[in-house]
Amino acid sequence: MKIITSIDELKTIIRKEKQNGKQIGFVPTMGYLHDGHLSLIEKASIENHFVVVSIFVNPTQFGINEDFDVYPRDLERDQKIAEIGGANIIFHPTIKEMYPNGYRTYVEVEEITEKLCGASRPGHFRGVTTVVAKLFHIVTPHRAYFGLKDAQQVAVLQKMVKDLNMDVQVIPCPIVREADGLAMSSRNVNLSPQDRKTALILSKSLAKAKEIVAAGERNAEMILIQVKKTLATEPTVIIDYIEIVDFETFERIDILKGRVLIAIAAKIGKVRLIDNIILEDLPSCI
Ligand code: AMP
Secondary structure, three states: OEEEOOHHHHHHHHHHHHHOOOOEEEEEEOOOOOHHHHHHHHHHHHHOOEEEEEEOOOHHHOOOOOOOOOOOOOHHHHHHHHHHHOOOEEEOOOHHHHOOOOOOOOOOOOOHHHOOHHHHOOOHHHHHHHHHHHHHHHHOOOEEEEEHHHHHHHHHHHHHHHHOOOOOEEEEEOOOEOOOOOEOOHHHHHOOHHHHHHOHHHHHHHHHHHHHHHOOOOEHHHHHHHHHHHHOOOOOOEEEEEEEEEOOOOOEOOEOOEEEEEEEEEEEOOEEEEEEEEEEEEOOOO
């Protein structure tokens, strides 16, 4: 497996692979890979002949007071994990390679980017869509793999691809969790041992929501009350948002039906974590 830092070099390699009829799979990441990333790389390796994993901590998707500087990085470790997953290339550009002096072009998806994480992280999705659009143009993949841990990101990217007629299939992949239920995240390494225990309350409160829905509750307000009650058992957790939305529109809903997303963002210690569950095919009552 090769590490490539130059856009031109990567384009040349991809062109050759495509000339030989190879299907290209792509997994964009910010590195510090874990089993969640690995699941994406493995799926890409199964479904494509040639797999590119990008590792780029993208500055344009971080706000000024966010964790860009302390975001974990370890290329050597990432290399081993990407190799295990069957990747052929790691694309690891510098910030200058991606955003040279005078860079002025941005991609913006409207409306759904104003909700949930978009509301609390202004400019975040503009950074995501810009870097992913650039990466799609560089890698020109047939398929690109994204985790549903970032469910809103998946929806935003699907909208971008549709609206801009991009020739790539966005493939959503399930959330991979630690044995105790915590959603895997590169940021988990920045949790103190105490905060790591506290962080479990996110997946626990989502499990509580699932349980209530399974028991027949369809009223969003009632479910939110129970979720908030569960979260309140860990008083150090600072909730950013807890929302129940339609998975298509990301609009808040009063009564659960169809495909519904229950999403949480919260700060635990210095670390902002997100988690969610998607409830499918909900009949309006049971
Ligand atoms: P990141 O490196 O955090 O930007 O994530 C890169 C890709 O991996 C994104 O598509 C994420 O949604 C996905 N990802 C991150 N954590 C997980 C997880 N626990 N399970 C599945 N996919 C994940």
